[in-house]
Amino acid sequence: MQVIETLAEGLKRELKVVIPAKDMEAQMLERLEDVKGRVKINGFRPGKVPFAHMKKMYGKSVMAELVNEIINNRPSEILSGRGEKSATQPEVAMTEDQAVAEKILAAEADLEFTLSYEVIPAIEIKDASGISVTREVVEIPDSEVDEQILKIAESAVEYTEKDGKAANGDRVTMDYEGKVDGVPFDGGKDSNAELVLGSGRFIPGFEEQLVGLKAGDEKTITVTFPAEYPAANLAGKEATFDVSVKAVSAPGKIEINDELATKLGIESAERLREIVRGQLENQFGSITRQKVKRQLLDQMDELYAFETPSRLVDAEFEQIWRQISMDLAQSGKTFEDEDTTEEKAREDYRKLAERRVRLGLVLSEIGEKIGVEVTEDEMNRALYAQIQQFPGQEKEIIEYFRKSPGAIAGLRAPIFEEKVVDHLLGEVKVTDKTVTKEELMAEDEDDAAVSKKAAPKKKAAKAEAEAADGDEAAPKKKAAPKKKAADDKAE
Structure with missing residues (x-):
């Protein structure tokens, strides 16, 4: 086998690989010799098939197998021998001329192909002892732990209907329908939707306009979708929501105790x-x-x-x-x-x-x-x-x-x-x-x-x-008022 470097430009390499026809034929004959005792051909006893006949029958198929093996395995061997590592799988190119390909399979022409690849550059490892980083550490106070528990415990809060006006922290049960320019839009309608005021679950400005309403009240709320709202047809648009309040419920007091823990x-x-x-x-x-x-x-x-x-x-x-x-x-x-x-x-x-x-x-x-x-x-x-x-x-x-x-x-x-x-x-x-x-x-x-x-x-x-x-993109805040209370657990 002859390997000729035809390109060495920066990290780019191109090699021409030539395997003489006589070497290919020798490998083909060796394989035929290895299987001749196991070949069965009509008209011949096992092991008695003339070698010339075997070559005529199977020579090209064996040669095709050899070519495929060489194309698949030889590039890595060649690079290893050169002490190089390819950044990606080397590209292999060989003749597309059918007549030349037939001659190669008949061991009448040398097998030639080219390898194109980029080498991984030699990297000299530098001394990292001069690098200095600051590790920011948060000391978590007990109050932070309790605050987080209270957020988690929102799912365990029991609400009791009240006759008064809705205040922050109360849960409002309502029907609503959203419109832009007087036309309802997809995803803007819900029935018996539950929203805890002050939770920040809905579009900015929506919850604030529910404060002070009571069961039976109806109100048209006007809000503007955030400019970065995911739905392009709504982003930055002013919308109205026709709201009908079905019930207002006050939350029970949450205490961090064994009973709350058991509920969770x-x-x-x-x-x-x-x-x-x-x-x-x-x-x-x-x-x-x-x-x-x-x-x-x-x-x-x-x-x-x-x-x-x-x-x-x-x-x-x-x-x-x-x-x-x-x-x-x-x-x-x-x-x-x-x-x-x-x-x-x-x-x-x-x-x-x-x-x-x-x-x-x-x-x-x-x-x-x-x-x-x-x-x-x-x-x-x-x-x-x-x-x-x-x-x-x-x-x-x-x-x-x-x-x-x-x-x-x-x-x-x-x-x-x-x-x-x-x-x-x-x-x-x-x-x-x-x-x-x-x-x-x-x-x-x-x-x-x-x-x-x-x-x-x-x-x-x-x-x-x-x-x-390795950072993860922050999830976009849900702006459409369509989440149920079951979805409003602390995240």
């Missing part, structure tokens, strides 16, 4: 407080982790500068762009609404893709150097978490992952990355800072533009934080 399925108030405190610690701890990781990656990004494989960047960009396009389509907005243009947005998101690819390669290299491994138990837990998201489809999900190496890699990658981040946090300087929950939740100026090099206005900065550093 917990054995005692003490245990309830322990559980809620643990949930808050996990919630705040997750946010703390995201912000620390973001600081770490920002400074890692400053340490490393190298050419990134364009095919990886293209794939990453396409993934980001699909999500952005879906978000815009669902919101009914345009790039102009986000104070940018499509051309500028593409440029900015490509920079984001380059950053993600570069940091991914760096973390991968560090992980390999320090011997990070993802255990079978960790993979099983990740798979189980995926299965839980699709109740009733467990078999289909398992089968999908069984047949999709890429999907399995997608489960492994974040686990691997978090382990590398843990390692790095053990090397860098970490300073703890006690903050309030409001301070922890607030986006500081650095977070508002996570990457100075890739900070398209508004949305791109948010995407940078979400995509590169």
